[in-house]
């Protein structure tokens with residue numbers, strides 16, 4: 001299968017346009033017309049992961065963390081050279097997968113057994129737009145279909161959203177204009193409104209124009225202050241019952257198989273029972289303030305000394321690696337659904353898990 005086809009599928013589950021502005025996602029090594037029948041999924045493209053890919057005949061590595069993150073001035077990194085020499089492509093799904101409709105945090109919450117309540121942060125690399133288009137009634141249906149197929153009208157867990165109303169349009173044609181209807185007394189028209197994420201905006205506008213019968217269709221669009229609730233960083237969930245902080249820590253440790261975790265009590269007793277739990281896999285400190293407003297406890301990784309001290313709610317820091325590792329099997333499932341032979345780099349082969357000692 002071509003890398004381009006694999007990338008297209010991955011974009012359907014984690015659109016690259018959802019990535020935060022500072023990130024670097026997508027095809028980072030290789031070319032779209034390279035072939036790959038076997039892939040390796042890993043959290044990081046480390047020397048160990050590259051050796052594993054070479055030894056097992058993988059022509060594609062999909063990682064969560066970007067192999068290339070900062071701008072580079074020369075290609076001297078032996079890892080990059082080795083990957084190119086062996087014709088191994090690298091695709092990175094990072095913050096686009098963190099904020100997707102089914103995200104790293106959904107997979108973490110599922111692994112922990114949490115029932116979802118609401119998104120935590122609505123931060124993404126995408127913005128919502130409103131699109132208005134005016135058309136003759138007989139063109140309404142095909143314009144709606146074209147816009148929906150191109151990505152308009154997706155909001156929260158709903159698709160094919162639009163509003164439609166009858167309006168009267170007026171215009172005065174120029175000397176060389178070829179109007180669709182005689183506008184002297186006003187044309188009966190339909191006004192269509194769609195919401196559209198910025199990642200689909202260009203293709204939706206193009207799709208509408210391609211099926212619109214007017215010589216010069218009137219299509220207006222503008223960004224919205226509102227956000228699409230389908231996307232965002234972190235989630236709030238619950239185990240269903242009130243459960244003690246200490247018991248939650250035990251559940252997290254067992255379900256994520258982490259060798260140890262940090263439990264910050266924020267002045268509470270470990271027997272204190274809570275219901276609303278915020279999760280954010282990886283480094284979650286940036287959404288801790290939101291977690292304090294929306295939840296009674298925060299599960300994440302990479303929490304700093306000062307973040308612990310400042311937090312008004314208890315925190316379970318299970319580690320960056322252990323809170324993101326559950327997402328890898330989801331990427332594996334997606335590759336297998338494409339017919340790609342695939343494996344996840346074993347926990348014991350991830351350097352962080354293998355070489356980190358707790359002494």
Ligand SMILES: [Zn+2]
Nearest residue numbers: 282283320324
């Ligand atoms: Zn991470």
